[in-house]
Amino acid sequence: MSSQIGMVAMSSDSAFIHNDAQPAEAVGGSSEPDLGALLLARMRAGGYVEGSIADATVREAAIAAAAADRRLGELAVGNGRTILVRGWLDGAAPNPDLHPSGPPRTLSPVANLVWSACLGAAWPDPVARPYPGRAFSRSAIIATCVALEADRNTVVTALTSTLPAAGLITLNGDRGVLGPAAAALPATVWSQLGRIHERLPRAMEANRSSNAAPHGERESSTVRWVDAEAPGPRTELDETVRKIICALETAEGPIRRADLPMLADPAIRTAVEVTLSRCGRTLISVGSHSWVTGYPSAVAAALARDGFGALQPTERAVLALLLLHTVAIPRARGIHLDDTWSSKHPVQMATLIANRTIKRTVAEAAIRGLRRAGFVANSKTGGYLPGPAMLRLTPTQRNLLWEDLIVLGRPNGYMARRIRQRRTSEPDQKGQPPA
């Protein structure tokens, strides 16, 4: 489905990227991060990037991504709009069974069923190009899945929240098509989907769906992959670095060191760190037992400053309540003495909305957004806990979050004022935007 092209033709008058590329070594330091790295970080935070981007920046990002088995591609999404998406190099794709301690993020059973139904409705002909596919009806997909004995509420959540957030489908009212993440799926995945095509569920309301389909039908398109510089012959070190980065970047949470013994080698670890830094990422040690990747502080600060992947105010408010109840209060009581933003003390929705200024509907919507962003996870025993993204924070970001809660706990105390003063006078020291 992919077609190699030359350079993506994008204008260079971007508001976001306005300078020439900087050395990759600058990433992670206190200076402004590398533009290619920042572009890749934006794609990590939002799934894709829309808007005009300088050719040099795209080229730089594509070269950096290729070192981690990724590639960039241009995708037409209708109405003359073009977005930049990430895909996998030919032959590369994450392996769901490789690291038991840190499996990749996959769909839940019902979300898989809904995805199958969407695929069956949008992609009736396995020979045709799948993206964006035939428009399908939201109600038809729900009816199809409910007829297969799936829980209706779970189906609705998957259809309206999980799959659109993952970029696998795009919903516009009652109409939906396949999303940009579907277009960027590896070719091997599409060939596997083609083999199981006849088993995909078909819409129950076929008539309505077929009547609705011609209206607003988009022309099919494929990702035009950016041709990065031809890499030299891969060494064993390159392969090892690519496997490690693939595992770390697609893992839902930290991976045990025992599952990545190669990182104990200083040379390999340095190579991984350099490759990650060029992709706007950094290697983070969780305690003394696990590895995970995250945004370098400077990259995170730049993304937050420009609003890419930043949390909404209500999401931040609910996250603050969740962290107070699950981390700050237990630790202040000496119950929980771990040094990470993890917790074993889930909080219930009723406790969160004990703060009467936060309404239940607002809190529930915020929790959904936080879960999508990785900052909240559901506890197996009920309630909510800090999510895996909390473990992806660098020490600097962890410290900033700790300070935020100290300021929240005693806004008029000396410590709060000292923190505010330091952030105002030394904005770059911790990557925090100036007040």
Place this chain on the structure above:
Amino acid sequence: MSDPFGAADQQPETDLHLAQSDLFDSYREQLSVSERRATWKAFAAPLTSQGGAVVENPDLVEMAVAVIGVFSEHHSEHGMTFAQIREGLRAHGADLSTSAIETRLGHLHTEGFLEPYLPKLHQGRYVIRPAGLVGALAAQRVAEHGGIDEMVLLLDRTQAALQMSKPDPRRVLNHLHTCRFTLTVFARDLQRCVATGTSAELITLGRQHDHSGYTQKVVDLNSLVSLRFAGVYELEDAGAALIEAEQFYRAQVRAAIGKVLAHGGASLNFDVLTPREYEDAAIESSPDLLAQVGTHLVADAPEVVIDITAMLKVLDDYRPRPKHRFRPPEPPRGAQDPDPIAAIERAAAETWRRRRLGLEALLAGRAEADLTSAMQTSWPAAIRVLTDAMALDADRSEPFVLDIDETLLIDVEAPVTYLHPARLIRTNIALTETGPMIEHVQPDRDGGDV
């Protein structure tokens, strides 16, 4: 001189005092016994002549404060007895043994904290000496806030002396010197702790020195000195020295807080505030204040990986529900299949047949037989004969009638010591001979109760 921390000092003092008084309870809970005792030892050192004079148990100090509460609630005009005080302490929740309370009250009496209402021996009623009251409250306060309140108190006293209509320059000078000495001592202590103290010690100190408005008070005091004693260089110098001392103190507070921030964030040490403060923040904070948390956070969820194996499993697991319900097929009937109902019926028929044959044997072909002799052989035989005869008698399809006589036969030597004579009658032969007897028994059978 300006407050380095900006406008937060402009908060109304009443609100701050209320908030701080709420926090003191939490502080007290967190202060360890050794910390409180160390503070009291230093506090009492100028007053004591021997080592070890300070109590070991902080509850004893709390008891002295509780005694004040007991006296304030009691309405007696002539003081209270030890027993009344002890009851009052119990009502206040004092968790000490009776002997400990008695000993402590005796000590308070000996040292003059409690003095007799009348200066007579064995008078037995006591009141609190006001100096003792102040001492108990001061001991509690100094343990809670490390004596920081005294600095504020000294400033207030100096300000009060300056605001008099005719302020005494010597008295004001003494106050200014005392304020400066106090500030310098606290600043030196902070400096030492910043250099050598642990994070926990710095956190405790940070809490104790986290009081608002002090800088502004010093500035106001200096302005007042310049206003009231313009040209009196000795006093103006003392005011300037006080400001220098305050700056030095402030620098040490900042250093202590900076060190707490540097260490606390790395280890996520939330002990810097009390649990109560976090709980209050979770309940009372406005959405705007809460939304200031995590402004630097960026979504960091990995992309979804399509797992074809999981998709296939889901497609296998979720099947369409049939629209109509079908009855499951009947199992095939084979000769070997056990039929439990038929088995029960066969067993019942076999039992019936055995009973009938048994009674036929007793009749021995006759139309009527006396069952008494057969029943007299043993209790099991009597039971078996009677139950068989009664069962067949109750069945209308069986041609048997049981006639039990009302006469009771008793024989202590026989195997069956007592029984009624009984006769069995066949009804389907020789009706003419047994007709009267049948008529005699038939009403019982119609009633179904034999």
